[in-house]
Amino acid sequence: MKIKDKNPLVQLQAAQQYSKADPTANKQYPSLEIVRLEKIFFQGKKGKLLDYACGGGCNAIHLLKCGYDVYGIDVNANSLNLFKKSTKKNKKIKKPKLFLLNKNAERLPFGDNTFDYIIAMSVISLLGSKNKINYLFTEFKRVLKPKGKIIIDINDHASEFSQNKKQVEKNVFLPKIIGNYVRCYCVKNENDFAKIVSPFFKIIDLGFSSHSVFKRKITEFIICAQNNKK
Numbered sequence: 001m002k003i004k005d006k007n008p009l010v011q012l013q014a015a016q017q018y019s020k021a022d023p024t025a026n027k028q029y030p031s032l033e034i035v036r037l038e039k040i041f042f043q044g045k046k047g048k049l050l051d052y053a054c055g056g057g058c059n060a061i062h063l064l065k066c067g068y069d070v071y072g073i074d075v076n077a078n079s080l081n082l083f084k085k086s087t088k089k090n091k092k093i094k095k096p097k098l099f100l101l102n103k104n105a106e107r108l109p110f111g112d113n114t115f116d117y118i119i120a121m122s123v124i125s126l127l128g129s130k131n132k133i134n135y136l137f138t139e140f141k142r143v144l145k146p147k148g149k150i151i152i153d154i155n156d157h158a159s160e161f162s163q164n165k166k167q168v169e170k171n172v173f174l175p176k177i178i179g180n181y182v183r184c185y186c187v188k189n190e191n192d193f194a195k196i197v198s199p200f201f202k203i204i205d206l207g208f209s210s211h212s213v214f215k216r217k218i219t220e221f222i223i224c225a226q227n228n229k230k
Contacts, residue, residue, distance in 0.1 A: 007104045008135040011128040015075045015103055017178045027055075030062035031121055033209050033222055037151055038066055041204070041224045047116030050143065052136075053123035057083035057096070064093040068117070073099040073108070110143045118143075118150040122220070125155040128172065128183030130196065137200040144227040150201060153209070153220040154193050155186040160217055162186040193221045201225035 038044065046067045051060040054072035056079045064070050064087065074080055080098050087095055099109055118140055127133050144150060155161050157171075161184040165173040171188070174181045187193045190206050197203060203225045210219040 005131065005135070008132055009101065009105050009108070009139065010075055010103050011126055011132065011183060012103055013180070014126040014128065014177065014182045017180055017182055019076050019078065020178050027058040030059045033153075034059045034119060034121065034151070035062060037222075037224060038063065041151065042117060042149060045116075048114060049117040049119070050110070050115045052118060052120040052140075053126075054083065054098075055079045057086055059119060059121060060096055061086060061090075061093070063119075064096060067094075069094065070096040071099065071110070071115070072096050073101050075101045075103055108139045108143055112142055113145045114143045116145055116148050118148070118152075120150070120152045122153065124152055125161055125184045125186055126182070128185055130171070130185060133185065133196060137197070141200050141227060141229065146227055146229050148227045149204075150225050150227070151222065152197070152225070153222045154196075155184065156208075156219045156221060157186055157188050158217065159186060159219050163217065187221065190221050193223060197223050197225060202228040 044066070047069065049063055049068040049070050051070060051072045054060045054074050055076070057072060060070045060072050060083065072083060077100055080100060083096065084098060087093065124133055127136060140150060157163065161175045162173040165175045167173050171185055173184050173186055175184055190208065194203055194206055203223055205224040208219060208221045
């Protein structure tokens, strides 16, 4: 894929805004969907796992406890440091391999066919454009082994990132995140997400996770897929 963007793997505005957040406010518990899908989709089979945009490591720490060889990567150095400190305290789990992603990176810092598994949770919408999503999926396909498994999600049009927010392009909304407006790419329905993913991966299952509590509404479509490259 021809690179037209100087930072195709990252939306700089989103990275800059989240870098302002208090790292100690990171989630302390893993995504319920990851807890379930580790058993259902990964089937507890251990291997090398990439947690893309791992943040403070809430999902990765659970997967370390499950026995996976976890590689975490994020653009936020503060979150990675918090992740490292959290795992230092726990002597019973493997230590993760952590990588700081350069905000202008054009490739993931891993060789072809490196990983058995990839998870990318609560990050795809924050790329802000379909072009960036396509480029990231190209990199995911490159570093994922043949028949390797991937779990990804994306927000819908009725989430806090999109509902009642200004729409500037098809599927692109402008929510305010930590004080400034950031582009968020949100799809209308499950089929729209499937159309983005299917050129890269074989979709095994497509579902959603949703909640609406204390005026905070989130719906994320979730795809479990497999790398069908030979």
